[in-house]
Amino acid sequence: MDSPIQxxxxxxxxxxxxxxxxxxxxxxxxxxQDKRAFxxxxxxxxxxxxxxxxxxxxxxxxxxxxIGAPVAYKLNKGIITIRKKGKLPYKRxxxxxxxxxxxxxxxxxxxxxxxxxxxxxxxxLLATGGTAKAAAELIKSLGGNVSLFAFVVELExxxxxxxxxxxxxxxxLKY
Numbered sequence: 001m002d003s004p005i006q007x008x009x010x011x012x013x014x015x016x017x018x019x020x021x022x023x024x025x026x027x028x029x030x031x032x033q034d035k036r037a038f039x040x041x042x043x044x045x046x047x048x049x050x051x052x053x054x055x056x057x058x059x060x061x062x063x064x065x066x067i068g069a070p071v072a073y074k075l076n077k078g079i080i081t082i083r084k085k086g087k088l089p090y091k092r093x094x095x096x097x098x099x100x101x102x103x104x105x106x107x108x109x110x111x112x113x114x115x116x117x118x119x120x121x122x123x124x125l126l127a128t129g130g131t132a133k134a135a136a137e138l139i140k141s142l143g144g145n146v147s148l149f150a151f152v153v154e155l156e157x158x159x160x161x162x163x164x165x166x167x168x169x170x171x172x173l174k175y
Contacts, residue, residue: 004040009173011037012153026153026175028124032066041067041172045122045150046074048170052148055117056080060106060135061087063124067152071122080112080119082135093141097134106131108138115143126151126171129160136167 002010011031018025031037045067049057058080059068065081072079085094085105092107113119119139121132126149136146146167154160154171161169 004044005172007037008041008044008152012173026125026155028063028152031152041152042070042074044172045071045152045170048172049075049120049148049150052120052168053118054120054147056113056119058082058108058112058119058121058135058139060121060123060131064122067124068122071150077120080108082106082108082121082138093138095134095138095141097130097137099130100128104131104134106134106138108142110142113139113142113144117144118147119144120148120150121146122150124152126154126160126164126169127158129158129163132160133163136164 008031011034013027013030015025015027031041054077056078057068057072059065061083069079085107088107088109091110093110094105094107096103096105121135123132132149139146148168149164151171154174156174
């Protein structure tokens with residue numbers, strides 16, 4: 001029988017030259033569609049996170065919601081949504097950051113994190129680390145602590161882990 005990681009890996013589809021020539025996009029859509037692989041992914045993420053001091057799981061829009069919410073449920077934790085600018089209805093705090101192709105802004109409700117809360121930030125992919133680092137800055141600006149970063153896929157060659165130095169990081173798959 002295949003290991004959980006092998007089952008998950010088999011469901012990651014590579015799309016060449018997306019979003020631009022030379023990039024090999026790691027698509028988790030087949031993973032999400034396969035009930036066994038998706039369950040194994042959630043279970044494995046929750047297992048890796050279960051020994052950490054976590055009050056909430058923060059999912060980064062959009063695929064981070066798809067992984068973060070079931071992991072939060074499995075760990076019996078609340079979920080915090082970190083969204084792109086202009087998507088949240090209540091009072092919010094924002095953080096502007098650099099991307100490979102320009103700049104972006106993410107936001108969170110101002111009451112999503114209380115001083116001293118321990119937050120695990122979850123997303124589908126760690127590439128350059130810019131979005132994850134921006135999410136951490138948002139959490140810290142509200143007085144929260146980043147307990148952990150958790151990713152389904154890590155692209156080691158892009159050195160995102162270096163941008164997140166000083167934090168615990170778990171990744172199910174590394175390319």
